[in-house]
Amino acid sequence: QQTTEKIKMIREKLRITQSRQKCYADKRRRPLEFQEGDHVFLKVTPITGIGRVMKSKKLTPRFIGPYQILRKIGPVAYQISLPPFLSNLYNVFHVSQLRKYISDPSHVIMPDTVQLKDNLTYDAMPVQIADRRTKQLRGKQISLVKVIWNEDTGDATWELEEKIRKNYPYLF
Structure with a gap:
């Protein structure tokens, strides 16, 4: 008699706990329906x-x-x-x-009109020089310039000043 009541009580508590867990889990779930053409x-x-x-x-x-x-x-x-x-x-x-x-x-991002070469590479043209600095390397002074390569993205890299001056003299 007493054992039967305890078993009923345990089953009832299990049912309540399962119901609570299901409620918590269902809060994160949402029914997904898609139509043809979506x-x-x-x-x-x-x-x-x-x-x-x-x-x-x-x-x-x-x-x-x-x-x-x-x-x-x-x-x-x-x-x-x-x-x-x-x-x-x-x-x-x-x-x-x-x-x-x-x-x-x-x-939607519109692709840029980039002129590709036959080997699928392209030439990036520098826009302007943003900064200058001198770096000490093994007792030598190396002049660096920060070159902005593209107006849209603003990509910038540090390059040797003499190399940029030789290839792109219009920046100086």
Whole structure:
């Protein structure tokens, strides 16, 4: 009699605890529904094979895309149109591997008109000299200049003054 009551009490407390844990877990979950034609990001994991190629795990992107949803396969599976470089992957993904893409015109970056050579390199032209300094190296004085290479990005490097003066005399 007493044992039966204790078992009932333990079961009731277990049910309450499970209900509480489910409530906590469900707060983080949200139902995801996508329509045909929506654009989504694809999660990059070592399982999909995309993230394995890159060496530095810290710098790899978490999501790639956006890719268009072709059709809904099941309640939680979607078929996605993948580019040719991802042709080794199966194009059906679980909803947990997808993230909705909200289109925003400010996210679109127009490619610059960069003149490429035949060997796919380009010449960066310096814009201006930002700073000068002299460095002491083994008893020699080496003059350095900080050159800004691109107006848009503001990329700057320290270069030898004589080299820059020889190649780009219009900066001085």
